[in-house]
Amino acid sequence: MYFKGINSYGDRGLVLDFGNETSKSISQEVNETFLNISNLNLPSLNIIPSFNKIVVIFENSKIRDQNKDKISMKMKDTNSQTNKKVTKTWEIPACYNEDFALDIKIIQKLHQITKEEVINLHSSVRYYTYYIGFMPGFPYLGDVPSQLITPRLATPRVKIPARSIGIAKNHTCIYPKVSPGGWNIIGQIPFDIFDLQSSYPSLFLPGDEVKFYSVSLSEFEKIRKYNFSLNELIKEYSS
Amino acid sequence: MNSIIITRAGTHSTIQDFGRFQYQHLGISPSGAMDQRIITELQKIIPNHQNQFLEFAYVGPSIKVKEGSVKICIGGNCNMSIQKNNNSQLECQSYKSINLFEGDELIIHNTIDSVYGYIAFEHGLGLEPCLNSYSTDTKARIGSINRPLNDEDIFHINKDVSSWDLISIPKPDLEKVTNFKVYPGPQLQYFSDNTLQSFISGVFTITNQSDRMGIRLKGESLISSKSHDILSEGILPGSIQVPSDGQPIVLMRDIPCTGGYPKIAILNEVDISRISQLPPETKITFDLQTIY
Numbered sequence: 243m244y245f246k247g248i249n250s251y252g253d254r255g256l257v258l259d260f261g262n263e264t265s266k267s268i269s270q271e272v273n274e275t276f277l278n279i280s281n282l283n284l285p286s287l288n289i290i291p292s293f294n295k296i297v298v299i300f301e302n303s304k305i306r307d308q309n310k311d312k313i314s315m316k317m318k319d320t321n322s323q324t325n326k327k328v329t330k331t332w333e334i335p336a337c338y339n340e341d342f343a344l345d346i347k348i349i350q351k352l353h354q355i356t357k358e359e360v361i362n363l364h365s366s367v368r369y370y371t372y373y374i375g376f377m378p379g380f381p382y383l384g385d386v387p388s389q390l391i392t393p394r395l396a397t398p399r400v401k402i403p404a405r406s407i408g409i410a411k412n413h414t415c416i417y418p419k420v421s422p423g424g425w426n427i428i429g430q431i432p433f434d435i436f437d438l439q440s441s442y443p444s445l446f447l448p449g450d451e452v453k454f455y456s457v458s459l460s461e462f463e464k465i466r467k468y469n470f471s472l473n474e475l476i477k478e479y480s481s
Numbered sequence: 482m483n484s485i486i487i488t489r490a491g492t493h494s495t496i497q498d499f500g501r502f503q504y505q506h507l508g509i510s511p512s513g514a515m516d517q518r519i520i521t522e523l524q525k526i527i528p529n530h531q532n533q534f535l536e537f538a539y540v541g542p543s544i545k546v547k548e549g550s551v552k553i554c555i556g557g558n559c560n561m562s563i564q565k566n567n568n569s570q571l572e573c574q575s576y577k578s579i580n581l582f583e584g585d586e587l588i589i590h591n592t593i594d595s596v597y598g599y600i601a602f603e604h605g606l607g608l609e610p611c612l613n614s615y616s617t618d619t620k621a622r623i624g625s626i627n628r629p630l631n632d633e634d635i636f637h638i639n640k641d642v643s644s645w646d647l648i649s650i651p652k653p654d655l656e657k658v659t660n661f662k663v664y665p666g667p668q669l670q671y672f673s674d675n676t677l678q679s680f681i682s683g684v685f686t687i688t689n690q691s692d693r694m695g696i697r698l699k700g701e702s703l704i705s706s707k708s709h710d711i712l713s714e715g716i717l718p719g720s721i722q723v724p725s726d727g728q729p730i731v732l733m734r735d736i737p738c739t740g741g742y743p744k745i746a747i748l749n750e751v752d753i754s755r756i757s758q759l760p761p762e763t764k765i766t767f768d769l770q771t772i773y
Contacts, residue, residue: 251667252717252719252720253747254749276506288506288715288717290505290739291715292714377621443509444508448506
């Protein structure tokens with residue numbers, strides 16, 4: 243148990259505190275708690291998990307105060323942690339072709355490794371989805387193998403292509419849309435991971451496990467042309 | 482069929498409602514009207530507004546009835562007039578329903594000593610919700626219309642006006658507030674007593690680098706005794722965050738979903754609406770509430 247307590251955040255928010263450290267086991271507790279709190283069906287406006295905090299927002303202080311005890315009780319009731327597993331495990335095709343791997347040479351140079359080694363290392367790990375943030379549907383995945391840990395670009399790119407795979411520090415990510423950003427870009431996936439037409443617009447959810455596998459440019463093009471919907475992607479690439 | 486056309490979009494005109502909730506954990510901001518007091522008032526005059534309010538800032542839009550007729554009401558402190566089909570000009574007032582007929586053009590010149598104004602339309606604007614809300618986040622391109630309004634945008638309002646009766650309410654008392662009572666932020670302890678004293682006793686100026694995402698303030702530098710870089714965590718509108726230059730930013734409705742700067746304090750909900758109406762160069766002060 244990393245849970246430290248519940249603090250107020252202004253007149254209508256609460257912060258569930260899981261300390262100041264960050265690790266996969268802390269995130270697992272955060273994300274399990276997130277599901278437990280979500281399942282209480284409180285009249286909250288938003289429940290926002292991150293590395294070691296969960297912020298819960300209510301419409302006003304009265305509703306907040308009425309519901310704080312329910313959250314406290316849930317946190318004390320350790321027997322109730324019988325969460326059925328709702329997170330998914332993904333196998334995601336990734337093309338590390340040089341057309342997409344805009345910054346792979348930076349990583350190669352920093353760690354004195356070949357392009358193939360970068361690809362093998364990046365696709366060898368089952369990543370944990372810490373949380374979704376920065377932009378709609380953007381997954382913070384980690385941790386990358388130590389031989390791939392690379393600082394952000396000194397000068398952020400003005401325009402990162404949609405679907406790009408990036409590495410920054412010990413995290414890897416996928417850009418759902420075209421965006422400015424400072425992550426080192428090493429490849430691209432052949433489909434969208436965020437779709438407003440879908441009832442649940444983000445493909446990945448906090449707690450999901452994600453593994454990449456390398457595909458050729460022709461295979462990438464083949465998948466891209468299917469134009470999978472999020473529901474089709476769930477059937478095709480997750481378990 | 483009734484329809485209207487935007488003859489001049491104005492600046493920063495968007496569709497907003499009370500906000501898009503339950504999606505911030507997917508990176509989606511709540512958005513919603515900057516001054517929620519005004520759309521709350523407009524509900525009393527146009528109860529069937531369908532949550533499709535037009536928000537504008539500084540320079541208002543001009544709207545012409547293309548077909549049929551519509552009933553609307555304007556909220557906020559605006560300089561405006563109606564150009565009738567027969568070339569006569571009519572005065573009009575906020576918080577009073579207005580009937581517009583084919584060829585009539587509503588011209589909102591600007592907001593007066595404030596920033597945001599609103600138009601409510603009876604039966605809405607014929608829009609479909611996006612993730613259970615009509616609000617627009619122009620940066621993330623999310624909304625019924627996922628961008629600011631443009632000249633020539635046309636809206637179809639299928640239902641006819643229910644009654645031509647003019648309805649008005651007393652002009653709401655939306656007094657201008659420049660002293661804000663704030664609550665301690667989650668990282669209050671990142672700032673020394675001396676810095677907190679500067680925060681409470683100092684005067685901050687609203688800069689023109691302010692928008693629906695945040696209001697940037699200029700004043701005495703609030704340097705953290707610990708760090709200006711925290712691990713990203715969930716944030717809510719009204720939070721006052723302090724980046725490393727020490728100049729605070731009040732986060733507003735199109736909030737980034739998580740943030741990595743320490744938050745010294747947070748405004749209460751109604752003060753978010755109040756501060757949104759203060760034009761650049763307005764001087765403001767803060768009072769820190771210690772018990773809550």
